[in-house]
Amino acid sequence: MGKNKKIKELRNEKKVSIINVPNIITLFRFLLIFPLLYFLIENNIAYSIGIFILFTLLDMLDGDLARRLNQETIFGRNFDVVADFSIGVVIFLxxxxxxxxxxxxxxxxxxxxxxxxxxxxxxxxxxxxxFISGLKSFGALVHYWFLFLLILNIYSLVFSIIFYILLIGMWVFTIYYFYEIKNKILV
Incomplete structure (x- = not known):
């Protein structure tokens, strides 16, 4: 299916309510940020990692369900990005x-x-x-590993090398996404 046709279908989402299972999962993911924040402040690494892993697994599930149940919406795609962005900012800050x-x-x-x-x-x-290109999944993987290492807070030479490789990876994907937007590859 062409990208423009997919956009038209998503924009014509009167048939698909924004209150659907994938968006409820994304809402739950977004709400997981608050207990994660609490456990990070309390320095409870085990619970922080547990919540982070749940967040990551639900991130894989919500998009897959939206496609399988034919419940993709513009709202859902944008809300997913907001949830991903929010957890990163919360962990970093x-x-x-x-x-x-x-x-x-x-x-x-x-x-x-x-x-x-x-x-x-x-x-x-x-x-x-x-829409992020097919590299989105790899970019998300780099992003989640980067955040995972931040939660673990282990400082060693190996950690530092991996950390900087992932940081460079995040920058490379960011630059690539800007290139896609500029050249209208992204739709």
């Missing part, structure tokens, strides 16, 4: 403000999110919805 990561690492990580948010806003203004 919490770890930074509780002095669990150095200011340099936290600042660089937060700065990574600024272009992603700009990209999201540009996509909304241009199309009303932002």
């Amino acid at each position: 919490t770890q930074l403000l509780t002095n669990k990561i150095p200011i340099f690492i936290g600042s660089v990580a937060i700065i990574t999110y600024i272009p992603i948010m700009i990209l999201f806003i540009i996509g909304l203004k241009k199309k009303g919805v932002i």
Whole structure:
């Protein structure tokens, strides 16, 4: 199915309510951010990791269900991006403000999110919805591993190398997404 046809179908979502199972799962994911914030502040790594893993698994489930149940909506796609963005910001800021990561690492990580948010806003203004290319899954994997390592808060040479590789990976994907938007590859 062509990208333009898919957009037209999503824009004609009168047949599909935004109150559906995939969007309820995304709402639950979004609400998981609050207990995660609490457990990060309390330095409860086990619960933080548990909530983060649940969040990640539900992220895979909501999109898959939306496609299988034919319940994809513009709202759902955008809400999914907001939930993903929010958990990253919460983890970075919490770890930074509780002095669990150095200011340099936290600042660089937060700065990574600024272009992603700009990209999201540009996509909304241009199309009303932002689709990320087939690389989205790999980009999400890099993002989630990066956040996972931040929660673990283990400092070693191996951690530092992996951390910086993932950080560079996030920047590469961000630049690539900007390229797609600029060249209207993304729809």
